Amino acid sequence: MPQLNVQQLQDFLRTDFPQSSVVVESISERGACVRQTINTSHLRPGGTVSGPVLMAVADIAMYVALLAEIGIVPLAVTTNLSIHFLRKPSADKDILAHCQLLKIGKNLAVGEVTLYSDGYEDAVAHVVATYAIPPRA
Amino acid sequence: MPQLNVQQLQDFLRTDFPQSSVVVESISERGACVRQTINTSHLRPGGTVSGPVLMAVADIAMYVALLAEIGIVPLAVTTNLSIHFLRKPSADKDILAHCQLLKIGKNLAVGEVTLYSDGYEDAVAHVVATYAIPPRA
Amino acid sequence: MPQLNVQQLQDFLRTDFPQSSVVVESISERGACVRQTINTSHLRPGGTVSGPVLMAVADIAMYVALLAEIGIVPLAVTTNLSIHFLRKPSADKDILAHCQLLKIGKNLAVGEVTLYSDGYEDAVAHVVATYAIPPRA
Amino acid sequence: MPQLNVQQLQDFLRTDFPQSSVVVESISERGACVRQTINTSHLRPGGTVSGPVLMAVADIAMYVALLAEIGIVPLAVTTNLSIHFLRKPSADKDILAHCQLLKIGKNLAVGEVTLYSDGYEDAVAHVVATYAIPPRA
Numbered sequence: 001m002p003q004l005n006v007q008q009l010q011d012f013l014r015t016d017f018p019q020s021s022v023v024v025e026s027i028s029e030r031g032a033c034v035r036q037t038i039n040t041s042h043l044r045p046g047g048t049v050s051g052p053v054l055m056a057v058a059d060i061a062m063y064v065a066l067l068a069e070i071g072i073v074p075l076a077v078t079t080n081l082s083i084h085f086l087r088k089p090s091a092d093k094d095i096l097a098h099c100q101l102l103k104i105g106k107n108l109a110v111g112e113v114t115l116y117s118d119g120y121e122d123a124v125a126h127v128v129a130t131y132a133i134p135p136r137a
Numbered sequence: 138m139p140q141l142n143v144q145q146l147q148d149f150l151r152t153d154f155p156q157s158s159v160v161v162e163s164i165s166e167r168g169a170c171v172r173q174t175i176n177t178s179h180l181r182p183g184g185t186v187s188g189p190v191l192m193a194v195a196d197i198a199m200y201v202a203l204l205a206e207i208g209i210v211p212l213a214v215t216t217n218l219s220i221h222f223l224r225k226p227s228a229d230k231d232i233l234a235h236c237q238l239l240k241i242g243k244n245l246a247v248g249e250v251t252l253y254s255d256g257y258e259d260a261v262a263h264v265v266a267t268y269a270i271p272p273r274a
Numbered sequence: 275m276p277q278l279n280v281q282q283l284q285d286f287l288r289t290d291f292p293q294s295s296v297v298v299e300s301i302s303e304r305g306a307c308v309r310q311t312i313n314t315s316h317l318r319p320g321g322t323v324s325g326p327v328l329m330a331v332a333d334i335a336m337y338v339a340l341l342a343e344i345g346i347v348p349l350a351v352t353t354n355l356s357i358h359f360l361r362k363p364s365a366d367k368d369i370l371a372h373c374q375l376l377k378i379g380k381n382l383a384v385g386e387v388t389l390y391s392d393g394y395e396d397a398v399a400h401v402v403a404t405y406a407i408p409p410r411a
Numbered sequence: 412m413p414q415l416n417v418q419q420l421q422d423f424l425r426t427d428f429p430q431s432s433v434v435v436e437s438i439s440e441r442g443a444c445v446r447q448t449i450n451t452s453h454l455r456p457g458g459t460v461s462g463p464v465l466m467a468v469a470d471i472a473m474y475v476a477l478l479a480e481i482g483i484v485p486l487a488v489t490t491n492l493s494i495h496f497l498r499k500p501s502a503d504k505d506i507l508a509h510c511q512l513l514k515i516g517k518n519l520a521v522g523e524v525t526l527y528s529d530g531y532e533d534a535v536a537h538v539v540a541t542y543a544i545p546p547r548a
């Protein structure tokens with residue numbers, strides 16, 4: 001059951017990742033949804049959202065879903081992330097990232113994230129990521 | 138919409154992969170479920186299903202889901218496969234593999250597969266794989 | 275044998291990726307090395323280079339290595355990228371990315387990229403990526 | 412510096428993985444090379460070495476390289492493995508797997524493995540894998 005609510009997670013992101021403009025949309029059982037508003041700084045030539053932007057949003061979605069479950073553990077770090085690019089994202093739609101945690105272990109958490117251009121049914125990318133969780137007191 | 142039914146896919150597997158004992162359980166919209174009965178030849182020391190067995194079952198689940206959609210294309214080959222091991226599988230339960238295709242492109246198909254020990258709710262492993270589809274006449 | 279030299283690749287990057295400040299250091303047989311000067315915009319809290327920056331540099335290293343071999347093919351796109359984070363990068367050192375192509379096929383190219391903080395012997399991250407190559411006339 | 416020699420590692424494999432016929436060829440600084448003799452049980456239709464066989468050999472190569480460095484830790488388990496298939500392996504050549512460890516941490520080790528058909532210069536597959544290392548007394 002989530003230990004933190006949307007507002008607490010948003011506050012943590014604002015403080016800990018001031019450079020990120022990701023908005024926490026919702027949290028659910030072992031899951032979270034975040035939104036990245038897209039502007040021209042996120043685009044690459046050809047008029048599509050750049051790959052690193054998608055990876056960054058997926059990484060934060062996973063981080064939010066994890067913190068919602070285990071509480072604020074600022075030292076949790078990504079150990080690996082694998083992304084498959086599926087379709088060209090729309091240049092003028094927000095990116096929505098839905099994360100579902102697959103495992104929350106003592107040392108490692110694994111989750112998958114599906115990314116969409118807002119309003120479209122087919123995913124633009126799919127991510128699996130692992131976080132290392134530092135020992136808790 | 139699937140082009141082939143369970144029996145047609147099972148027949149193809151029997152002919153094309155005579156060494157595999159995987160059974161096609163069901164097909165669905167862009168998805169498939171297959172079952173691997175586990176015997177001692179699938180176990181590794183410690184009494185758990187070996188990693189390569191899980192990878193093999195996932196690979197076939199993806200192949201079945203893909204063929205169900207595009208028809209029998211025997212030359213489709215895996216180009217990459219990434220597996221995360223989540224929990225120790227039970228030594229005396231079948232492995233069930235649920236595949237959902239994420240993309241069916243002209244040249245590439247991407248799918249994810251979640252693997253379970255039959256009767257358990259938590260997944261034992263998660264796979265994302267890419268297949269290259271040969272040009273069709 | 276590379277078809278393009280360092281200057282030609284740098285010119286292409288400047289035109290096609292004006293937002294990137296990556297510098298092409300060298301090209302070699304099926305390989306390339308690029309450098310990203312790090313400033314505070316690349317850091318995340320804790321004083322380390324952010325993951326998405328490492329992914330972006332690796333992606334460009336692979337793109338440069340590929341274009342050096344096959345010539346300017348602006349439509350080549352990443353289909354998947356997997357990164358393992360190995361050590362915390364230094365906040366005040368450039369990132370160097372060494373790419374070696376593992377396969378240059380007709381439709382797909384695969385490469386690995388090892389990333390370093392300049393001056394350190396141990397890698398900070400390791401990437402494997404696949405590019406889809408559009409049909410050539 | 413390796414803590415175990417080839418014979419000690421081979422003896423451990425024989426005892427702990429009696430089903431595997433992998434032979435330890437050599438160990439080096441943070442690396443190992445193993446050989447899998449190929450017979451018809453390793454082939455798939457089309458006369459090529461099956462993907463799960465390549466994954467299994469890579470997994471053992473990584474395990475051997477890790478044990479050589481940290482000593483016999485039988486509970487080390489693979490947490491994720493990502494394989495890219497590069498070329499069709501020869502049906503009548505041994506598979507050689509060269510592993511190089513990229514990181515040996517307290518809890519996690521990461522390595523890459525390049526697989527060859529014996530006698531050929533171009534790799535048939537490339538693997539990156541992570542092992543979880545249980546706490547040591």
